[in-house]
Amino acid sequence: MTPPDAPHLIPAPLAAEQDGGRLALDERTTLDAGPGTESTARWLRTALGAATGLPLADGAGPHAIRLRTGTGHPEGYRLTTGGPDTAVAIEGGGPAGVFWGAQTLRQLLGPDAYRRAPVRKGAARDLPRVTIEDAPRFGWRGLLLDVSRHFLPKDDVLRYLDLLAAHKLNVFHFHLTDDQGWRIEIARHPKLTGTGAWRARTKWGHRASPLWTDTPHGGFYTQDDIREIVAHAAERHITVVPEIDLPGHAQAAIAAYPELGNTDVVDTAALTVWDTWGVNPNVLAPTEAVLRFYEGVFEEVLDLFPSTFVHVGGDECPKDQWKASPTAQARIQELGLADENELQSWFIRHFDRWLAARGRRLIGWDEILEGGLADGAAVSSWRGYAGGIAAAEAGHDVVMCPEQHVYLDHRQAPGDDEPVPIGYVRTLEDVYRFEPVPPGLSPEAAAHILGTQANVWTEVMENRSRVDYQVFPRLAAFAEVAWSALPAPPARDYAGFERRMTTHYRRLEALGVDHRPPAGPHPWQRRPGVIGRPLEGTPPNV
Helix, strand or coil, rough: CCCCCCCCCCCCCCEEEEEEEEEEEECCCCCEEEECCHHHHHHHHHHHHHHHHCEEEEEECCCCCEEEEECCCCCCCCEEECCCCEEEEEEEEHHHHHHHHHHHHHHHHHHHCCCCCCCCCCCCCCCEEEEEECCCCEEEEEEEECCCCCCCHHHHHHHHHHHHHHCCCEEEEECCECCEEEECCCCCHHHHHHCCCCCCCCCCCCCCCCECCCCCEECCEEEHHHHHHHHHHHHCCCEEEEEEEEECCCCHHHHCCCCHEEECCHHHCCCCCCCCCCCCCCCEEHHHHHHHHHHHHHHHHHHHHHCCCEEEEECCCCCCHHHHHHHHHHHHHCCCCCCHHHHHHHHHHHHHHHHHHCCEEEEEEEHCCCCCCCCCCEEECCCCHHHHHHHHHHCCCCCCCCCHHEEEECCCCCCCCCCEECCCCHHHHHCCCCCCCCCCCCCCHHHHHHEEEECCCCCCCCHHHHHHHCCCCHHEEEEEHHHHHCCCHHHCCCCHHHHHHHHHHHHHHCCCCCCCCCCCCCCHHHCCCCEEECCCCCCCCC
């Protein structure tokens, strides 16, 4: 077989065989969609129909693109072009596999297949004769997008779902609430968006920066917006996992409803939606009224998101207010808890039981390990590998997203040209050599690694273009790590990946992605004079 990078596919498939021939789609090309493949047929007709100018009418025969489901891995597929009885055949182990095969077909048609109209006669119609066998390594291949620190309009979110689909990523972790803004309409608590979605000004750069943007910032998604986002994702076989942060990262909610905070310690009525970055001391009060409030929030969230998993945050919850609060101390005594860490665990366990009773599963950041991990809870391991290892060895499911490797807000290169440089340098090659399953993990524990996720925190990303710059091209490398059967990190063929990226950059540019160029940022992508927080050296492997 020829190497799987021969057609410049990203992520690399398990196997690809070419015979050197070519074929072309034309006005005779039809779509022959079997049961379970209807959403892929709709997508092909919309995306490839626009780029090629072909109608892609329904029909079988030798000129058809035939879509079928069969057996095998539900996300796996076999794609054949130039067969004896059809132009293109995609057989998936399930509907998702057919869709991922269609993404590969689009890549085979060349970068012009990513445009919204034909750019020349016969554009995006030429195909190599190839047989591809493929299936993903992990079932959870995710991207977190933080829309709280900087809001992204609905159309930008829909666009990012399309970009995830183009890279065979299947989980969209939607970070909807934080200290700096509440972004989802909750009908029974209208001030969450009436007040909590807006801040008067915004820190410009890292929190140590003296600069501010005095333009008020905010926005939120109506429940119909959320339904549209979830449906758009489902058509692309992407699961949207909502995150509603508790008991920390809650100042926007407390600003809207001051009774949610520790009113016996601070004047919560004086709090506003936070306008800067960092770990905020204002956390939820451990009261029955707060539990009932958030149960009401989650009732509406569950109506909007069919995802099995619901993320509750659970990270970066300072305990100072609880230590000073007579109400919190009385709650600790009443519940027979040892300390404030166990009080946080009580919060998480409550919602673990509440979600489980409704057929859902709680997932939270690795701080939920402190004070005892809730039964049935899953962990997003962000501070390193250690939390994920501990959780997996204890029999809990884990999504690996260590900040030292896959936080895409971290800078991509050394030097002063990188805009608002944050964290350690994480180059395209560094991300390509990331390994989600740490060595030494027992086979039983490794089976609890659901997959991996890259995270995009938007404190210093004020708009879509800045998000594009931080995410791409590194998301392409991450997608290959999450999907492909790669060797150990030192043995990975990064030079071959770079060769394939020469074509992939053209795909990204056809999609209008403002990616970081290989040679460094364009002048308009720089942010001279805006302070970041670069860290030097090699990140710790923890």
